[in-house]
Amino acid sequence: MNDSKYHLQKYAGMSTRHTCPQCGHKGEFTYYVDERNIPIDESCGRCNRERCGYHLAPSEYFKTHPGNKRNEFSTWKQPEPPTVNPVSYLPSSLLATDTHRDKNNLFRFMSKEFGNVEANRVFDLYHVGTSRHWRNNDGLSTTFPQINEKGKVCQLKVMAYNPNTGKRMKKQDRVEMWSDKVQKYVPDTRPMDRVWFAGKTLLKNYKANLQQTFFGCHLIKASSWIGIVESEKSALICSILIPEITWIATGGCNGCKWTDPTVFRPLTGKKVVLYPDSGMLEKWEGKADIMRSNQIDVTVSKTCEGLLNNWDIADVLLRERHAQKGMSIGDVMAYAKEIGVSRQITYNV
Template sequence: MNAHRFILQPYKGIGSRHSCPACHKKRCFSRYIDTEKQITFPDDVGRCDHEQSCGYHLTPKEYFERNPQAKSLHCDFSTPSALRAKPTEPRKPTSFIAAETVSQTLHGYEKNNLFLFLRSNFGAEDALRLMKDYRVGTSKHWPGSCVFWQTDTDGNVRTGKVMLYNADTGKRVKEPFNHVTWVHSLLRLPDFNLRQCFFGEHLLPMNRGKPVAIVESEKTALVATYYLPEYVWLATGGKNGCFNADALRVLKGRQVILYPDIGATDQWQQKLSLLRKLCIEASLFNFLEEVATDHERTAGLDIADYLLQIEPDQAVLQAMIKKNPMLQKLIDDLQLTLVSVGRYDPDTDAINKTSTPSKQ
């Protein structure tokens, strides 16, 4: 009898291999299955075969640690039912990245593609402020890449996500592979016990009076902070990300608004029940999903793509609103005092702009 209840699905043809949720390559992702056929895991619980270029691996153990509400439905998850006599092991302490490692990355922004993109849109002073406030680092892993450090409310760094962006478009570099990896994986730290937190979480204690806005992308949190500083913008780092009871506890007593990417609204709608069970006042902004065009859905745009259209030309703004009423609704709902001239071009997957945005 197999001593492990949860195993990677054995290879049974190409139908047993799937697209990786991190690098998005096809037929390289093995999902975990329950040999007792009682539990069905989400599609992102598994391992990518591309260990060097991707390295994504979400185990059942990590899934249950992030989602204790799922674990509470069952009495044990480590072994088959015949072996469930062992006492519960104490919870392992959370591992952290050394402060010295983090500080070594908080410079060199002239070689950081994300900073160069923010600078071209917001100016050097505001771009640097955003990078410093959110403690975004510069990585040498790929030339031009950045590090999104996950710093908790106590100032401890849980891990860092290394990503590469195009300095001109601000889009992630996904060819010839998706350029994303994790610092704790690159450092090969022994017995590293990862418990993710929100990107930007360290800003909560110093902004107690502000409502919290949650998005998926770290870059989106930076862009949205520039336009809407009346919110504390946090990023989950993925569709599931930090949507678990352990990570969400830092939001107790806060007013929370979820801003899902187009295409993820239904999935995030389901997260509201978990937030409310934790007595967290939460709502969801779903207007983008309701009125998105086919091109915008295919591109998977989020609120940052629309905010980056904000420009100081009222005449062009009115022409854009006539073409895309979503912008007026977005401006009204978010009480923006800015105006816009950008236009999404589905052929280039970019926002075409004519001048630098400014806040009023």
């Protein structure tokens, strides 16, 4: 049998990648097809997984199936190429001046902790807003827009906070949720933390293709030093306490798919420091390796290693700030050396 009459099927979306007959992995098997793009057999092809290594060439297949007429595939047709769903963005009107900021529970905490001037500065800088979606402690929830490097709004994340502690509301905490149906607040008894991605609802399109990005991504272009944390609130706090660095947030350990090269591409040419929460150092080291392999200059801070569960750099800074006279000179220099700005950095309290 002349194998030159056959070739591995060209990729045209996941409909042209199949289940491997040996390892059973879906979307990893490529058929051998003829000049009409018709497969020889479901077993004749190559697995793309190196660990599997399955490969049955046409010549080998026909040695054991000399009478094969390929009837099973006589009506087979080339799959239609997948429809490309264009990326959708939210209206820029979401970034309009917030007229309900004084009711925002996170702003209430931040203004009490840092004063109105600094709280307003970072809320304006990051376009943080207010939502009526949740109500608790006589205040409203907070919106964190994800704005890309071109200024387009990619997603809007809504979270509820305790105005006294600054902690986000968990599933066991009592909150009320606005109901459009009855046009009033009702108790939210759902067993879930108070976090909501509002983009598709705001667009009234649940098939919208929304591609998330870093919280604070719009600030990257004008900066040379970038600090990456997990929490949006922590990015705001760090922006107040160490303003020499531009702080952005992933929104979660795996939030916004931040190790996808299309997401972290705006960091090219920047000096980047990752600040993992306590207990997450190893995972974030692995994420840093992915970024380095794509030419991102990145280091990983060990500031929170060994601390209480879920502590992050903002918790450390606040703890030191609350200590009698703030951070010691040694602490300041250690932070400054770690991020490479020991000659420039000041500690702003």
